[in-house]
Amino acid sequence: MKTPRTYSASCHCGSTRFRFTGEEIRTGLRCNCSICIRKGMVVSSNYIRASEVEVEGQEHLALYQFGDKCMNHFFCRTCGIAPFSRVASLPPDYTGQARLGDYRVNLGCVHDLDALNLDIEVIDGRSF
Ligand SMILES: [Zn+2]
Structure with a gap:
C-alpha cells in the first residue's frame, strides 16, 4: 500500500495557501480544452477529494465559470x-471518478514539486 503524502x-502571492493529502505525485496532466490551453498549466492527474484538502485564504479567490458550469x-x-x-x-x-466538490490542483502551485519534471500526459479535453 502506498504511503499518503501531504x-x-x-x-x-501567497494569499491563498492549501494543503492536501494523497499518493505521491509522479504524474500530471495537460489538456487542450479552451481554458487549460490558455492557462498552460500542469494539473493533478487525479481528482482530490474535498476531505483531503485544507484551504486558507479562500476569500482571496474569485470564481470563474463558463459553458455548462x-x-x-x-x-x-x-x-x-x-x-x-x-x-x-x-x-x-457520468461514470468517471470525479465527485462533487473534488479538486483538480495546479501542480505548479505545489511547493517542492517540479511540475514540468513529472510524467505528463496530454489529454484531448477539447473533444470531450
Ligand atoms: Zn495570489
Whole structure:
C-alpha cells in the first residue's frame, strides 16, 4: 500500500495557501480544452477529494465559470494564479471518478514539486 503524502501549495502571492493529502505525485496532466490551453498549466492527474484538502485564504479567490458550469475555476484576485478548480456538477450519465466538490490542483502551485519534471500526459479535453 502506498504511503499518503501531504503537500503544501499556494498561489503566487501567497494569499491563498492549501494543503492536501494523497499518493505521491509522479504524474500530471495537460489538456487542450479552451481554458487549460490558455492557462498552460500542469494539473493533478487525479481528482482530490474535498476531505483531503485544507484551504486558507479562500476569500482571496474569485470564481470563474463558463459553458455548462461543471467546474468552478478559482483564481487569486491579487496574482491571478489559478491554484485549483473544483467539480461543480456532474452529468447524470457520468461514470468517471470525479465527485462533487473534488479538486483538480495546479501542480505548479505545489511547493517542492517540479511540475514540468513529472510524467505528463496530454489529454484531448477539447473533444470531450
Ligand atoms: Zn495570489
